[in-house]
Amino acid sequence: MRKILPLALTGLLAVSACQFAGGDDPGDEAHRLNTMESFPLHAYVPDATSRDGKAVGTAQWILAKRCMVRLGFTGFRTLDIRTVESTYPVRQGTFMGGGKVGDDSPYGVDDPGRAAEHGYHNVVRDESAGQPMEWPADQYAALTGTFESRDSHRAHGHPIPAKGCMGEAFRRIYGPEPKPAKIGGVRLSGYYSLPVQYWYQAHKQARKDPAWKKAEREWSACMKDKGFHYSDPDQASTDSDWFRGDEPSEKEKKTATADARCKLDTGFIQAVHAVESRAQKTAIGKNEKALDARLADDRRAMAKARKIVDDAS
Template identity: 30%
Template structure:
């Protein structure tokens, strides 16, 4: 549902990990011990999807009820910090309890936005999307004697939440640029040097990993319901070496510098994205005000 809501046009973001310009200056790296400390310049250009999704659900429920249908109750997961795991594990206490896995409340947040499919009276395609459910896929304007909005209920919700927003703004631009900066940072000599220091630290503790992602994604602890003792020991060593080398602080400083460069290069498109986000925020506030 949220993906359908977000189809609001797009602007391309150029460049990749090999983009010219050299390695940007970073200043003094911060010391990071908690995922809530990880803030990045492009965060300001990304939607708060938990709040947006809730408003989307409320409006969608209202719309389908007009036709006598219902939707499954969506879970309301506890909000998690946006960048909590951007550089892997950070929090020593969480690592000591869950290894490389997420705590239970975070797992609920990761899956809780999946709408329940077992609903007593789900709406048909004609109501949701405003088109026939048969092979013709023709646009429908009425259902059971009631007018159907353009694009169905999803189209109605999208129009309501994006009211007043620039037509060509790209809500995913900030996310794509952030992914680009992340890839650039992982090729930066200061990050790879920090990884090498971390790797040597881990070797002294008896663990052989070239990069922090090698430890994080070790097949030994994939697809487990809970962390075993070996995973927890490894994660605790990982955290100790991250702290000793300030790897996460360096990594954050470098990625922030690449993000600032991309913000400057894409300032006009990002300004439109910010207008869209501001419009969404106003409209979501209006929806939630009476709830």
Template identity: 30%
Template sequence: MEFYRSVSEFTMPTHERRFFLRPALSLAGVFSALLAISGCVSAASGTESSEPDIGKPLTTLSTKDLRLPLESYLPTAGQVREFDRARLVLVNRCMQRFAFSYKVDVPAVEGSTDSNSRRYGITDSSLAAKKGYGLATDAEAHPATPELGADEQTVLYGEGASSLDGRAVPEGGCLGEASRGLDAHSPKGADFTLTQQLAFTSFKQAQEDSRVRKVVKAWSDCMAEQGYHYANPLAPLSDPKLGDGTGADAIRTARVDLDCKTRTNLVGVSFTVESAYQQRLIKQSAELVKATKEARDARLRVADSLV
């Protein structure tokens, strides 16, 4: 549930950005979008004002082996790649009916396999010592996409003429046809984006929880003692003063950041509290998350048959 990756990867617009000539968000832009979205998303089936009991918070800095409850219902980064590849197979089959070809290589999943490595800010000490706030690899390479003529764009997107050379263009173009084919056996009403919204909701709820507010303030005060002034652990990730996040200043800031996280147990408290909110949301939205999991599994079966 890594924000800079999963904030939009489960939805069709991301696949359009990556493989169908749509622009991609920068890392800082994704974090800004995350904070904006998390501020306006509400729970799908109501909210409870009481703070859930969490018992004794986990003590940890690393999120490497941690999995939030909702992750059991959503695709992994590797599964998203399978969906991408299967979708492109279906798109190309459709395009071939119109004597066109659309072949794109799907890049391998790179970087950290820790799905929560930046949910509460940076958490990887060894990476931070080398790259500060930078990622383990360079920004994800976007595959080269074919040059499209006007007719090819009409067939791919379904925008423009409703037919070409006497053959009807599918609703939503070959892209729409491929999406419908990929989800042909998914339960009615299943929507990955709704369950993803629950993940944003849990993040927002946890950030408003008194125990998380307390530990974030402790982290912020700890940073301030060393001359670094940030309101929350996501703020350094989009600080323009740190440039691309990999310079000497960024590495020094990251070192203090992680030390303060260790001192305050920010990651352990945040993860424990958010897990409790996610369990509550799963209980409130049992049918929704069940349908999402069934849709994921159905989509995987289709993808396995194609790739």
């Protein structure tokens, strides 16, 4: 998801600075809470950067390589899996772009210094992830099962499996995909759609909470004192002016700096995170059986992935 989850999935009771006297700095606490890992439901989303998570990625490519050879791409016999681990195919000629608006945190900018430099163009690349690799159109279609209008759905006379060789490989590891879910009018499919669905619902509920509304009002009043008029942080970060270029304007930098400073000064992140975490804990309590079953499926898949990797070694 820009965030592995939709932007709408971000979320938290106003905590005054005095509560931190003799404890953590409010800024440090805000930074800690402004991560996906800080939420209860994150425990149900496997970590792709963990040892087991990386094993799944490697196993997927091992199986996808065999599938591509089966489809007639004989050059894949000599593909070194190490060159593609932790990557997902990109179609050749796809514009990857430079700076983009947004970042990977649930509540947006929270560092005034960084905001002053980058504005809302605050994307942080995961250094542990591999660089995207481009593939020719026919190989990309076979790998992903994603087609443009003139692409063939066959490769060297062989039908391309659903979601391509990468999709087939993932099904070999995880089993059949769960039924798609709909959240916010969007059809969500995949093996982690269940926790994402509960995350979205908890976020939607949390935003209606009076404590969340109060945090937004305090943030907005702080911004107004600095000369900026936005009702909430989402409105500020998605201002259409920021999408007009790859580099942040001076206006964007000043707005983002004020945004981050007001989040820290009003305790916005601590406030809304508390509300959203509470909503997630309620969701977990109501759906614990289904979520635990999802975790059991993950454990089985990771064990299968490790065996595939070991057998190929």
